[in-house]
Amino acid sequence: DAGITQSPRHKVTETGTPVTLRCHQTENHRYMYWYRQDPGHGLRLIHYSYGVKDTDKGEVSDGYSVSRSKTEDFLLTLESATSSQTSVYFCAISEGLDINSPLHFGNGTRLTVT
Amino acid sequence: GEDVEQSLFLSVREGDSSVINCTYTDSSSTYLYWYKQEPGAGLQLLTYIFSNMDMKQDQRLTVLLNKKDKHLSLRIADTQTGDSAIYFCAEGTSSSNTGKLIFGQGTTLQVKP
Numbered sequence: 001d002a003g004i005t006q007s008p009r010h011k012v013t014e015t016g017t018p019v020t021l022r023c024h025q026t027e028n029h030r031y032m033y034w035y036r037q038d039p040g041h042g043l044r045l046i047h048y049s050y051g052v053k054d055t056d057k058g059e060v061s062d063g064y065s066v067s068r069s070k071t072e073d074f075l076l077t078l079e080s081a082t083s084s085q086t087s088v089y090f091c092a093i094s095e096g097l098d099i100n101s102p103l104h105f106g107n108g109t110r111l112t113v114t
Numbered sequence: 115g116e117d118v119e120q121s122l123f124l125s126v127r128e129g130d131s132s133v134i135n136c137t138y139t140d141s142s143s144t145y146l147y148w149y150k151q152e153p154g155a156g157l158q159l160l161t162y163i164f165s166n167m168d169m170k171q172d173q174r175l176t177v178l179l180n181k182k183d184k185h186l187s188l189r190i191a192d193t194q195t196g197d198s199a200i201y202f203c204a205e206g207t208s209s210s211n212t213g214k215l216i217f218g219q220g221t222t223l224q225v226k227p
Binding site: 004033035040041042043044045048058090092102103104105106107108 | 118145147149154155156157158159162202204214215217218219220
């Protein structure tokens with residue numbers, strides 16, 4: 001697992017409620033990422049971080065925000081959850097200084113928005 | 115923009131070789147990756163290849179890269195039932211300078227006993 005913990009592992013929430021997913025790493029890596037996985041789409045990047053308080057948008061960032069106040073924690077927030085955000089969310093970290101170093105993934109959070 | 119394409123499903127018999135194919139569009143890709151995902155788990159890095167290489171072998175895994183055709187393949191020799199999983203191809207987008215990867219849709223490998 002490369003020292004990556006995602007919480008919660010499963011969550012069911014109602015449309016319109018806020019949701020925060022947490023990713024915690026013990027590797028002290030600079031780069032952290034949030035992806036979502038949906039059938040037929042593979043993994044799509046939501047947001048990523050290249051350092052504390054340094055974040056940027058990915059290809060499917062609408063409806064999501066992130067924060068990184070400490071190296072080890074990267075939070076993903078759905079301000080007002082919608083059914084289209086039902087998905088499996090994966091956090092990933094990059095193992096080295098090379099910007100194209102391989103990603104290592106957590107075990108995912110399954111989110112259901114009813 | 116960048117895009118990665120894979121076939122969705124492959125079925126083989128135990129002991130046969132499996133070949134999973136992938137095409138990509140970004141000619142500036144520096145690294146190309148193969149990940150494996152077992153049910154209920156995250157993605158596990160299997161292997162990766164630099165774009166200046168043609169082939170990489172790692173035990174039962176062989177990665178072939180045809181840079182001219184932007185085609186990547188993963189061959190699994192002597193496929194076992196434990197190899198049943200979803201396999202993702204991904205490219206490193208050096209042009210964006212972020213280290214993010216672009217993933218294909220994933221190929222589900224079914225291994226029949």
